Amino acid sequence: MFEQKRFLMIPGPTPVPESALIELAKHPLPHRSPEFSEIFLNCTEGLKNIALTQKAIPFIYTASGTGAMEAVLANVLSPNLKVLSVINGVFGKRWADMAELFGADVERIVLPAGQAVKPEQIKEALEKNKDIKLVLVTFSETSTGVVNPLEEIAKIVKNSKAVLAVDAITGLGAMPLKMDEWGIDIIVSGSQKGFMIPPGLAFAWVGQRAWDLHKESKFPRFYWDWTKAQKALEDKTTAFTPNVSLICALKETLRLMQAEGIEQTWKRHERLKQCTRRSVVAMGLELLTDDSSASSAITAIKKPDGLEVKQIRQKLKQDWQIVIADGQAELQGKIFRIGHLGFVCDRDILTGLSALALTLEDLGFKVNASWKDVYNQTLKQFS
Amino acid sequence: MFEQKRFLMIPGPTPVPESALIELAKHPLPHRSPEFSEIFLNCTEGLKNIALTQKAIPFIYTASGTGAMEAVLANVLSPNLKVLSVINGVFGKRWADMAELFGADVERIVLPAGQAVKPEQIKEALEKNKDIKLVLVTFSETSTGVVNPLEEIAKIVKNSKAVLAVDAITGLGAMPLKMDEWGIDIIVSGSQKGFMIPPGLAFAWVGQRAWDLHKESKFPRFYWDWTKAQKALEDKTTAFTPNVSLICALKETLRLMQAEGIEQTWKRHERLKQCTRRSVVAMGLELLTDDSSASSAITAIKKPDGLEVKQIRQKLKQDWQIVIADGQAELQGKIFRIGHLGFVCDRDILTGLSALALTLEDLGFKVNASWKDVYNQTLKQFS
Numbered sequence: 001m002f003e004q005k006r007f008l009m010i011p012g013p014t015p016v017p018e019s020a021l022i023e024l025a026k027h028p029l030p031h032r033s034p035e036f037s038e039i040f041l042n043c044t045e046g047l048k049n050i051a052l053t054q055k056a057i058p059f060i061y062t063a064s065g066t067g068a069m070e071a072v073l074a075n076v077l078s079p080n081l082k083v084l085s086v087i088n089g090v091f092g093k094r095w096a097d098m099a100e101l102f103g104a105d106v107e108r109i110v111l112p113a114g115q116a117v118k119p120e121q122i123k124e125a126l127e128k129n130k131d132i133k134l135v136l137v138t139f140s141e142t143s144t145g146v147v148n149p150l151e152e153i154a155k156i157v158k159n160s161k162a163v164l165a166v167d168a169i170t171g172l173g174a175m176p177l178k179m180d181e182w183g184i185d186i187i188v189s190g191s192q193k194g195f196m197i198p199p200g201l202a203f204a205w206v207g208q209r210a211w212d213l214h215k216e217s218k219f220p221r222f223y224w225d226w227t228k229a230q231k232a233l234e235d236k237t238t239a240f241t242p243n244v245s246l247i248c249a250l251k252e253t254l255r256l257m258q259a260e261g262i263e264q265t266w267k268r269h270e271r272l273k274q275c276t277r278r279s280v281v282a283m284g285l286e287l288l289t290d291d292s293s294a295s296s297a298i299t300a301i302k303k304p305d306g307l308e309v310k311q312i313r314q315k316l317k318q319d320w321q322i323v324i325a326d327g328q329a330e331l332q333g334k335i336f337r338i339g340h341l342g343f344v345c346d347r348d349i350l351t352g353l354s355a356l357a358l359t360l361e362d363l364g365f366k367v368n369a370s371w372k373d374v375y376n377q378t379l380k381q382f383s
Numbered sequence: 384m385f386e387q388k389r390f391l392m393i394p395g396p397t398p399v400p401e402s403a404l405i406e407l408a409k410h411p412l413p414h415r416s417p418e419f420s421e422i423f424l425n426c427t428e429g430l431k432n433i434a435l436t437q438k439a440i441p442f443i444y445t446a447s448g449t450g451a452m453e454a455v456l457a458n459v460l461s462p463n464l465k466v467l468s469v470i471n472g473v474f475g476k477r478w479a480d481m482a483e484l485f486g487a488d489v490e491r492i493v494l495p496a497g498q499a500v501k502p503e504q505i506k507e508a509l510e511k512n513k514d515i516k517l518v519l520v521t522f523s524e525t526s527t528g529v530v531n532p533l534e535e536i537a538k539i540v541k542n543s544k545a546v547l548a549v550d551a552i553t554g555l556g557a558m559p560l561k562m563d564e565w566g567i568d569i570i571v572s573g574s575q576k577g578f579m580i581p582p583g584l585a586f587a588w589v590g591q592r593a594w595d596l597h598k599e600s601k602f603p604r605f606y607w608d609w610t611k612a613q614k615a616l617e618d619k620t621t622a623f624t625p626n627v628s629l630i631c632a633l634k635e636t637l638r639l640m641q642a643e644g645i646e647q648t649w650k651r652h653e654r655l656k657q658c659t660r661r662s663v664v665a666m667g668l669e670l671l672t673d674d675s676s677a678s679s680a681i682t683a684i685k686k687p688d689g690l691e692v693k694q695i696r697q698k699l700k701q702d703w704q705i706v707i708a709d710g711q712a713e714l715q716g717k718i719f720r721i722g723h724l725g726f727v728c729d730r731d732i733l734t735g736l737s738a739l740a741l742t743l744e745d746l747g748f749k750v751n752a753s754w755k756d757v758y759n760q761t762l763k764q765f766s
Contacts, residue, residue: 067445241449
């Protein structure tokens with residue numbers, strides 16, 4: 001079958017609209033030019049709109065998402081700074097480990113796989129340890145598809161001395177996140193998720209309370225430095241040679257996001273999630289996360305008895321050219337993950353679920369045919 | 384005039400071949416897939432060939448070139464490590480400042496603008512201070528177009544206890560650089576220079592002596608960590624989500640470089656340099672650097688009396704859609720820089736020089752018409 005028929009239903013890279021791909025195919029602009037400055041500032045404004053902030057400053061890094069997570073730490077840490085870390089999976093654990101490696105004194109709230117943190121757990125931890133200066137939370141944990149109750153968490157952290165930093169790499173653009181209204185101090189995200197372009201850019205939105213902590217920070221930094229980035233932004237440019245092609249593509253996808261409208265984008269992702277979750281349950285499969293803490297970006301499904309995740313993924317790829325993800329770390333081989341983030345429409349989910357159903361049948365798993373009715377009802381209910 | 388006729392003759396981003404642009408326009412591959420692993424390993428091998436090394440390991444970062452420069456320091460520094468820094472301009476200064484910021488004890492050899500370091504200066508410094516563990520040298524300083532005598536420098540450093548790290552961001556691919564034969568320990572480069580693709584990837588080649596220093600290093604690092612990158616490379620992948628699109632484009636330009644042959648690539652750049660330098664001198668202009676230390680990547684030309692660099696650049700852009708660079712830092716407004724690096728042919732130089740000559744004439748500078756004969760003779764001599 002045509003290799004180019006490959007269809008990604010993984011949590012990133014997500015599908016890229018043609019109009020953004022075309023931007024990437026253009027000869028790169030000189031990065032120190034008025035033309036590029038205009039595009040760069042346009043993206044900066046667009047990023048504010050997506051995070052619903054007018055107060056925070058968005059910085060664009062030429063880096064992977066992990067780079068932006070490192071950047072947060074490099075900009076606010078000082079030796080032995082007290083950090084509270086919420087760990088729901090691989091990426092929450094990575095951030096906590098990174099903070100510890102960078103000399104922070106890290107307290108961890110570790111949740112079982114697929115479970116969200118309870119806001120009270122954070123409240124208790126902050127009350128017990130008044131010295132906590134930084135709280136690290138994952139919005140949508142890519143490894144499990146669990147989403148943490150960010151609005152309530154922000155309310156709690158805002159009333160403490162701590163600054164709240166949120167890894168929204170997978171979640172931003174898929175689910176409501178209101179930086180100013182909720183009072184979140186730092187958000188990070190990446191280009192290859194809700195922003196619908198290939199990997200290579202990472203973003204950090206920095207609010208005033210975060211900036212205050214940055215001013216006190218005694219961590220050596222250069223490439224990640226917010227002060228340098230801010231100074232460059234005042235000059236309508238970046239501190240270092242940026243990935244100009246991806247920034248041009250970002251301008252295009254931010255335009256598409258603006259055209260859809262952020263509330264509609266959230267609604268679409270909610271629908272994609274509900275259709276996916278209810279349909280696979282109707283098929284006879286089991287979900288990893290509860291409805292109450294299920295991400296709109298990705299759905300994690302438990303492997304049915306008697307089948308292997310590897311088998312399912314291989315057959316989906318071979319027969320239908322659809323790529324889905326395995327579990328990560330201790331969940332490898334136990335769950336498979338379907339991404340429904342970014343440039344994804346209802347037809348894509350119907351396609352993916354139909355192919356999944358046939359694949360499971362072919363592998364000997366009896367799929368309940370009623371899933372299509374459930375899909376159809378869910379689609380109508382959430383339209 | 385068509386905006387898309389824009390023609391870059393700056394030191395980066397350099398022009399990109401169509402076949403590489405087309406790679407960028409493709410839907411991104413999943414980064415954890417056998418297809419991508421194959422491309423990634425192909426690039427790793429290709430990078431070895433360009434630096435003429437079989438012993439060093441090339442790491443591919445999703446970052447600007449500055450990121451790879453930071454990576455070198457993050458992987459080898461320890462508090463108060465003695466560093467010798469050669470400064471020929473903006474980028475050499477940046478690396479030294481970065482090392483100091485990261486806690487190194489930095490000794491600087493500062494050269495006047497446009498002047499190369501003398502190998503004896505490095506020899507003396509190393510003999511005077513036997514504790515020096517790291518020597519930072521710029522191969523081709525982008526801000527002045529000066530090239531340092533790397534082969535002789537490497538010979539000296541190799542016989543000391545120090546490790547030699549070379550910023551070859553602009554020079555690699557334009558001029559002979561033989562990592563193994565000369566005994567260079569670390570090289571860094573970037574995608575938007577000799578590698579002929581847009582900015583967004585940076586490279587670090589790490590040799591055995593550098594690896595030994597890395598093992599002793601006590602600097603906190605995560606995103607830049609060579610040990611993590613090496614472990615991932617053994618698994619045929621990257622430690623963090625890479626810019627898959629640029630890596631696919633890199634595979635294509637490495638193929639083009641391989642097809643031309645590295646010696647031919649050097650020869651072509653030597654010809655582009657000689658044609659540029661001799662022609663502008665024939666026009667009546669003055670060069671910043673001596674022939675003995677002139678980079679094949681970029682030529683810096685002193686502003687003629689009575690004209691402004693800004694005028695020349697603006698008119699070249701307006702009339703001919705050609706973008707050249709101003710000087711940087713204290714050289715701003717004093718020199719202009721013409722890039723002739725990467726995907727550049729003889730016709731491009733003839734075009735650029737012809738437009739420059741007309742522009743200067745229009746601005747009232749009397750151009751000596753004999754420059755075309757000089758161009759023609761030089762072209763034949765170096766073909």
